[in-house]
Structure formats: structure tokens, C-alpha cells
Amino acid sequence: MNNQDDIILRTENLTKRYGGVHALEEANFTLKKGEHVAIVGDNGAGKSTFVRQITGVEQPTSGDIFFEGKRVEFSSPLEAREAGIESVFQDLALCNDLDVPSNLFLGREELLFKFGPFSILDEKKMMQKAKAVLERTAIKIPNLSNHVGDMSGGQRQCVAISRSASFASKLIIMDEPTAALGVQETTQVENIIRGLKEQGVPLILISHNLRQVFNLVDKIWVFRRGRIVGEVIAAETDGNEIVSMITGMQGGVHEKASYI
Amino acid sequence: MFKRENLPAEASIFAVFVGIAVLFEVLGWAFVGKSFLGNVQRLEIIILQVSIFGIIAVGVTQVIITSGIDLSGGAVLALSAMVAASFAQSVDAFAPIFPQFLGLPIIIPIAVGLAVGAACGWINGAITAYTGIPPFIATLGMLVTARAVAVIYTKGQPVYSLSDSFTAIGSGAWPVLVFFVVAVIFHLILKHTVYGKHTYAIGSNEKAARVAGINVRRHKIMVYTIAGALSGLAGVVMCSRATIAQSGMGTMYELDAISAVVIGGTSLFGGRGRISGTVIGVCILGVITSGFTFLRIDFYYQEIVKGMIIVGAVMLDQRRQAKQRSRA
Numbered sequence: 001m002n003n004q005d006d007i008i009l010r011t012e013n014l015t016k017r018y019g020g021v022h023a024l025e026e027a028n029f030t031l032k033k034g035e036h037v038a039i040v041g042d043n044g045a046g047k048s049t050f051v052r053q054i055t056g057v058e059q060p061t062s063g064d065i066f067f068e069g070k071r072v073e074f075s076s077p078l079e080a081r082e083a084g085i086e087s088v089f090q091d092l093a094l095c096n097d098l099d100v101p102s103n104l105f106l107g108r109e110e111l112l113f114k115f116g117p118f119s120i121l122d123e124k125k126m127m128q129k130a131k132a133v134l135e136r137t138a139i140k141i142p143n144l145s146n147h148v149g150d151m152s153g154g155q156r157q158c159v160a161i162s163r164s165a166s167f168a169s170k171l172i173i174m175d176e177p178t179a180a181l182g183v184q185e186t187t188q189v190e191n192i193i194r195g196l197k198e199q200g201v202p203l204i205l206i207s208h209n210l211r212q213v214f215n216l217v218d219k220i221w222v223f224r225r226g227r228i229v230g231e232v233i234a235a236e237t238d239g240n241e242i243v244s245m246i247t248g249m250q251g252g253v254h255e256k257a258s259y260i
Numbered sequence: 261m262f263k264r265e266n267l268p269a270e271a272s273i274f275a276v277f278v279g280i281a282v283l284f285e286v287l288g289w290a291f292v293g294k295s296f297l298g299n300v301q302r303l304e305i306i307i308l309q310v311s312i313f314g315i316i317a318v319g320v321t322q323v324i325i326t327s328g329i330d331l332s333g334g335a336v337l338a339l340s341a342m343v344a345a346s347f348a349q350s351v352d353a354f355a356p357i358f359p360q361f362l363g364l365p366i367i368i369p370i371a372v373g374l375a376v377g378a379a380c381g382w383i384n385g386a387i388t389a390y391t392g393i394p395p396f397i398a399t400l401g402m403l404v405t406a407r408a409v410a411v412i413y414t415k416g417q418p419v420y421s422l423s424d425s426f427t428a429i430g431s432g433a434w435p436v437l438v439f440f441v442v443a444v445i446f447h448l449i450l451k452h453t454v455y456g457k458h459t460y461a462i463g464s465n466e467k468a469a470r471v472a473g474i475n476v477r478r479h480k481i482m483v484y485t486i487a488g489a490l491s492g493l494a495g496v497v498m499c500s501r502a503t504i505a506q507s508g509m510g511t512m513y514e515l516d517a518i519s520a521v522v523i524g525g526t527s528l529f530g531g532r533g534r535i536s537g538t539v540i541g542v543c544i545l546g547v548i549t550s551g552f553t554f555l556r557i558d559f560y561y562q563e564i565v566k567g568m569i570i571v572g573a574v575m576l577d578q579r580r581q582a583k584q585r586s587r588a
């Protein structure tokens with residue numbers, strides 16, 4: 001058995017219903033310290049629903065969440081973040097009218113002088129830190145003082161990702177971080193993820209790209225129709241087995257499929 | 261080389277301002293045979309006139325940056341002026357409102373005026389933040405209510421006989437100075453403080469602001485309260501200058517303030533705008549009003565031109581927004 005101390009996140013019978021829709025049914029999920037896992041499943045399988053329950057965006061219908069061994073009930077995304085869970089949501093959540101440093105540090109600004117809401121911002125420090133963060137992640141953004149809204153979709157996605165990656169946190173969750181990214185940008189994001197692995201920061205990656213999943217993670221969790229239908233070590237399986245689990249159909253019908 | 265995009269947004273608004281002033285100068289020589297700008301007294305009057313609604317506009321700018329709106333400025337000005345004036349009557353006032361409170365130190369009426377304005381703003385903010393009622397409706401309600409309370413407060417009577425020390429605040433160039441100081445302070449606050457950053461963030465993407473941990477409700481209430489307090493300040497300055505408070509004061513000032521904000525380049529969609537732009541917008545409105553009077557053009561034609569300018573400014577804003585959205 002796993003040593004309890006090794007586990008950073010565990011859910012027990014986590015269930016979410018939207019009226020009659022059983023979006024998530026009795027999910028039992030575990031994540032070990034330093035582990036990188038993927039959640040895969042077809043559209044509507046309940047992946048984003050699962051993420052919304054553990055990040056405080058929504059409250060589960062029933063079931064428990066344990067983070068660092070303690071039972072937690074996050075009533076807002078802020079509480080989850082304060083506990084050390086950083087997330088990149090499917091819709092990014094950036095302020096288009098602010099520049100890159102302002103977005104990276106939103107809600108946790110560096111201050112020159114503390115005076116309640118009228119505290120003076122340390123813009124120079126935030127700019128320097130932002131530069132350092134983005135340099136580390138090899139993201140090319142010509143001018144960090146441009147509004148995020150004036151940047152390309154890929155650059156924006158990279159900003160959202162480096163925001164979550166740049167704050168020392170205990171768990172990072174990325175919901176389809178490379179959807180809509182070009183080849184180079186996808187590579188950059190994957191490099192950020194590899195960097196997190198080296199730093200020992202655990203990660204939950206949601207992705208439809210199985211090749212990417214196999215390249216990046218230790219373990220794959222498969223969701224189907226709101227249920228967890230499998231948990232496999234990436235090195236001990238192949239695309240065909242995963243696809244069978246996603247679809248619930250057996251056999252070598254996927255030989256010519258292009259998603260692997 | 262010289263590129264338009266590298267200039268601050270204020271540069272083009274300022275160019276419009278200069279253009280309008282020069283236009284009136286030319287028209288002045290052509291039709292009235294006099295210089296428009298060469299008259300120092302006229303320039304002083306322009307600046308004094310615009311200072312009062314300019315103070316309101318500084319608050320409205322912040323509200324609009326959060327993608328809200330405040331229609332209550334003029335009415336809150338009147339209510340604050342009435343209440344402040346009732347605490348500023350001189351010892352020899354005839355039939356005073358509060359016979360027991362005469363000849364008070366001026367700090368008291370000033371504080372009372374600011375507090376009344378802040379309370380109105382707080383109500384605007386709380387309704388906007390805690391109910392689903394849009395700010396347009398909430399502050400429209402305040403516009404009607406505050407004006408009515410201002411009438412009821414003295415049963416429709418104006419408040420006269422304000423003490424000399426109180427009327428001194430509105431004399432000379434004081435209103436201009438108050439406007440200028442308020443504008444500079446809030447320009448810097450918006451630019452360099454956490455309050456400012458969060459104001460822009462909320463207007464830009466409220467959901468993202470919430471996810472980033474900003475207490476959006478509390479912040480909105482703070483912004484509306486500040487806007488209310490500034491309307492209250494405008495009321496204090498106005499009744500002190502007029503040496504009388506009347507419930508009909510500041511009628512339509514909220515529209516002048518909003519116009520100045522929009523002309524000054526602040527986006528009605530939220531997330532963008534600066535007090536420096538608003539100050540130029542205020543000056544543009546002042547020059548137009550004064551210029552038309554100078555050319556002896558009817559008041560109603562002035563209003564038509566003002567209306568067209570506002571619609572034009574909003575159209576420009578929409579074009580900018582559409583361009584940005586198509587890129588994102």
C-alpha cells in the first residue's frame with residue numbers, strides 16, 4: 001500500500017450532479033507528491049467538473065476531498081489557491097486590459113509601501129520577476145508592458161500557464177493548456193511542465209492529445225460518463241488500451257485512428 | 261520615427277482640445293471681431309465652471325473603469341450641498357435650519373458634505389455589488405431619491421447666510437485648485453496603487469479578478485463610495501462658491517461628468533481609462549460651452565453639438581473594442 005504521507009491529494013466518492021445530470025460519480029482519485037498525472041476522457045466525461053470541485057469553483061454534491069492529509073472544503077477559488085492549488089482554467093481567466101506583470105501578480109502584487117488598498121505597487125520588481133519567469137519558460141513575448149489582450153492566443157495561454165507555474169505551489173492543475181496552441185507554443189508549454197516535474201511540483205494535466213499525455217506524465221486516469229474507469233501507469237500501457245478505456249469498446253478497432 | 265501609436269492616448273484628445281479652441285478663436289475673429297482666447301477673464305470663467313463637474317468626473321472615471329456607471333453625481337451634489345450648508349450658517353443667519361449649530365468651524369460642514377456623498381455612494385455600491393441590479397438602475401434610483409431628499413430636507417427652502425469662513429473655500433481660484441489636487445491624487449492612485457490595479461482588473465474581466473483573489477464586491481463598494489464622496493465635495497465647493505445651497509443645484513452635472521469621462525478616452529466597456537484624459541475631456545466641454553456663448557449661439561444648439569460629440573466618442577470607443585476583439 002501507499003504510504004499516507006506520500007499522498008498530496010485524495011478524493012473519496014466525489015460526486016457532482018447538475019440537476020439530473022450525473023457529471024461526476026463517486027470519483028476516488030489519488031495523487032502522490034511529485035507525481036504528474038493526466039486525466040483523459042471524451043467530451044463531457046466530467047474532467048472539468050472534477051477540476052471545478054477540487055479548486056473551489058464549485059462545491060461537490062457529496063464525497064470528500066483530502067489535501068495534504070487534511071479534509072478540505074474550499075468555498076472559493078481563492079481558498080484553494082491559498083492552500084497551494086494553482087490552476088489554469090480552460091477559459092484562461094486573464095485581464096485583457098492589463099499588461100503581463102499585472103496579470104502574473106494580480107491579487108498578490110509586490111508592494112513598495114504598505115497602506116491597505118492604497119499600498120504602492122513595486123512595478124519595477126514585478127516587471128523584473130515577470131521577465132525572469134518568462135525567460136525560464138522560454139516564452140517569447142516582445143514587450144511585456146503590452147496589454148495581454150493585444151497578444152496572440154498562444155502567448156496569452158503561455159501567460160496564464162506561467163502565472164500558475166511561477167508561484168511556489170503544492171499542486172498545479174491545467175485544463176487543456178495546449179488546446180489551440182501552435183507547434184512551438186505547445187513545445188514551450190510542455191517544457192514548462194517538464195520543469196515542474198524537475199522541481200517536484202505535482203501536476204494534473206487534462207488533455208485530449210494522447211501523444212502529449214504519454215510524453216509527459218507518469219500515470220493516466222481515464223474518465224467515462226462521469227466515472228473513473230481506469231488508472232494506468234503510462235509506461236505500462238499504450239494508446240490502444242487507453243482509447244478502449246475512453247470509449248468502452250474492446251478490440252483492435254483503433255489501428256488507423258489518428259489520435260494516437 | 262514619429263509614430264502615432266507610440267504617443268499616449270491623451271495626446272490625440274489634447275489635439276482635439278487645441279483644435280476646438282483654435283476653431284473658436286478663428287470664428288471669433290470672423291464673426292464677433294474679438295479674440296476668444298485673448299480674454300483672460302473668459303478663460304478663468306471656463307476653468308471655474310468646469311471645476312465643479314470635473315470633481316464629479318474624477319469619481320465617475322473610476323466607476324466607469326470598473327465597467328459600471330454613476331448617474332447620481334448631480335443629485336448627490338445637491339443633497340450634500342444642502343446638508344453641508346445647513347451646518348455652515350453664520351451666527352446672524354435669519355431663520356437658520358439648526359439654531360443650535362451656528363458659526364461652526366468649517367471642517368464640520370466639509371466633513372458632513374463628504375460624509376453624505378460617501379453614504380450615497382456606499383448605497384450605490386452595495387446595491388450594485390450585492391444584488392443583480394445593474395449600476396445604471398441603482399444610480400438612477402439614487403439620482404431621483406437624493407434630489408427628493410434634498411428638497412424634503414428644508415421643505416424646498418434654500419439655505420442662505422453661510423459663514424464667511426465657509427464661503428471662502430469657494431472663492432477665487434479655490435474650486436480650480438480643489439479639482440486639480442483631486443485629479444492629480446486619483447490619477448496617481450489609479451496608476452500606482454493596488455486599489456487602481458484592481459479597479460482596472462475588475463473592469464477588464466470580473467471573473468478573472470475574482471479567481472485571482474480580489475474581493476470584487478468590497479472593491480466595487482469602495483469605488484462607488486469614493487465617487488459619492490467626490491460628488492459630496494463638489495457640492496461643498498459649489499454651495500460655498502454660490503454662498504447658498506438649493507435643491508436644484510447641479511442638475512444634469514452627472515451627464516456633463518460622464519461626457520467628459522467618455523470624451524477623455526475612458527472606455528464604457530471598462531478596463532481602460534485615465535484621469536488625465538478626463539481632465540482634458542472636462543476642458544473640452546468647458547471650451548465648447550464658453551465658445552458657443554461667446555459666439556452668441558443658442559443654448560440648445562450647444563446641447564446638440566455636445567450630444568454629437570459624446571456619441572462620436574462612444575463610437576470611437578466601440579471601434580477600438582471591436583478591433584481588439586477581432587485580434588484576440
Ligand SMILES: Nc1ncnc2c1ncn2[C@@H]1O[C@H](COP(=O)(O)OP(=O)(O)OP(=O)(O)O)[C@@H](O)[C@H]1O
Nearest residue numbers: 018021022023041042043044045046047048049050
Ligand atoms: N453547470 C452545468 N450545468 C449542467 N450540466 C453541466 C454543467 N457543467 C457541466 N455539465 C455537464 O456535465 C458533464 C461533464 O462536463 P465537463 O465539463 O466536466 O466535461 P469535460 O470532460 O471537461 O469535457 P471537455 O473535454 O469537452 O472539456 C457534461 O455532460 C456537461 O454537459
Ligand SMILES: [Mg+2]
Nearest residue numbers: 047048049090
Ligand atoms: Mg473540460
